[in-house]
Amino acid sequence: MALNPKTQSSLSRHTFWGVGLRFTGLALQLVTGIFAARVMGAQEFGAYVLAHTIVLLAGGAVHWGQGDLALRVLPKASAKTARRLLWNSVMATATSVTLAVPALWAAELAGARLAPGWVLVGTLLALHGGCLTLAALLSACDRVLWVQVIEAALRPAAMLALIGASALFDLSLDATLLFQCGIAAAGLSFGLMAVCLTITWKRRVPATGSSPLPRISQGFPLLATGWSSLFLSQLDHLVVGLVLGNTALGLYRVASRAAGLVGLVQQVATQVLGPRLSHALAAGKVSAARGLTATSAQAATAGGLGVAAIIMILSSPYLQYLGPDYQQAKHLIPIMTLTQICALPFGSGALVLILTRNESRLLKINCFAAIFGACTTAIAAHLFGLIGVSIALLALLPAHKARLRHVVLKTKGPDPAIEFPSWARTGSGKQRRLGRS
Structure with missing residues (x-):
């Protein structure tokens, strides 16, 4: 059975704009990375990259696979199932962030130090994990372009603008300042996606009939699979x-x-x-x-x-x-x-x-x-x-x-x-x- 012309046209349009937005975001990230690498030097830039890699790896596990589960379940979920899925996502993310606080404190006491400091690393980790959860929920609601606009374009643009503003005020660019700019940009992205998800959720038309209520544990295999792929990439x-x-x-x-x-x-x-x-x-x-x-x-x-x-x-x-x-x-x-x-x-x-x-x-x-x-x-x-x-x-x-x-x-x-x-x-x-x- 073939997809109708309207669906094919929508896919083509989403792909075209998605590629354009992703390339725009990557261009902004590339400019930011080039500027940071040139100003900071190889050693300080490498210190930032190591800390950011740890944020990516830890942040990818914050949602416990609930975002990946939403991508599979939400398109055909009833209203009750969708609410449970949203609640599981919020609880998983909140629990992970709460558990991360004593873990980061213990790492600081043990002498494991990163250039930006564990406080900034933990803050960015929490925001990044939240952004991943919101992005997955929006994508499952067929709002991929919204995610691309916010995460692939606005977030790196905000990061670059903040770094440029710091240069105008003659602030010394180092790993700490880069993380502070990253936290501000991630916070903006998190807020915008939260608003978009609220609007989308109110307009969502649930599937008819009943469907099994998802359990948090159902996301664990997806978490293991997704995180293993993330680990390989980093x-x-x-x-x-x-x-x-x-x-x-x-x-x-x-x-x-x-x-x-x-x-x-x-x-x-x-x-x-x-x-x-x-x-x-x-x-x-x-x-x-x-x-x-x-x-x-x-x-x-x-x-x-x-x-x-x-x-x-x-x-x-x-x-x-x-x-x-x-x-x-x-x-x-x-x-x-x-x-x-x-x-x-x-x-x-x-x-x-x-x-x-x-x-x-x-x-x-x-x-x-x-x-x-x-x-x-x-x-x-x-x-x-x-x-x-x-x-x-x-x-x-x-x-x-x-x-x-x-x-x-x-x-x-x-x-x-x-x-x-x-x-x-x-x-x-x-x-x-x-x-x-």
């Missing part, structure tokens, strides 16, 4: 910061930020497509979902290759502008860009495994990749430094993506191959027949 920064120190992390960050632009197109397509894919599968429109996601994967791959070419051309001027502290990163950008290119054709298998209720398989793959990747990158960092970490990731990331794709194509269920374009579905005759079913 693993290299964590290893470099802990093993090689802040200066090396500053160098690594400016290189990975540039190379990460390659995978952005696919990330945007996946993020915009996720709620729509959830709605399509919930409605049983599998063939329509297959066609839409296959087209999305093809466009993401083509766009990523174009971005890679631009990065290779502009990498030298980019590092020259940052200053002499960062010239050692010139050998890292080509390797990291090649890593992203090699991972592009495999699509987003993680999304398909989640939406087809195969989180346990994804979790097993991610856990193995996390343990093996942490050991491999740590050893490579000790033996060969930053080049060793980059080469290790060149082998690890495409292999992980390929493994996910292999599992997706072998999985039975509502057409698990929907995420992959036809030219990416290779393998045995049985697998090819599954992809066409």
